[in-house]
């Protein structure tokens with residue numbers, strides 16, 4: 001497992017749509033292992049392949065608590081086929097938007113189909129934090145970030161700060 005570099009907003013790749021995968025093979029499993037390693041060491045609870053620069057519809061998630069056994073979930077070609085009408089609010093952050101958080105309202109439950117680590121087709125009924133996390137990660141596959149749900153003013157402010165942070169980091173490297 002290799003830790004990969006996480007892409008930080010603003011970056012045009014984060015706005016691109018990821019493509020469907022044809023099959024689950026060893027190469028893809030290696031990518032999923034790397035994504036899990038990258039997510040755990042960040043640390044984060046979800047990561048989409050686009051966040052490490054790969055435009056494929058793959059997501060890793062683990063919403064288990066610190067002292068619990070790890071429960072990684074690998075989603076290949078995830079597709080939501082039902083969202084509940086009732087909504088819930090979670091404070092969301094994103095590994096591509098470090099240091100910024102906002103309360104986002106989303107459907108409280110969702111039902112999805114996906115292909116798992118072994119290439120088997122599966123269905124999942126998600127609620128609570130898991131449902132929020134799944135919707136956040138699937139948004140990434142469609143080039144959508146959580147800041148897109150905020151007012152233009154708030155969003156622009158966050159992007160401005162991220163740009164400045166990036167510049168500061170570059171200067172340190174130079």
Ligand code: ZN
Nearest residue numbers: 093094095096
């Ligand atoms: Zn994210």
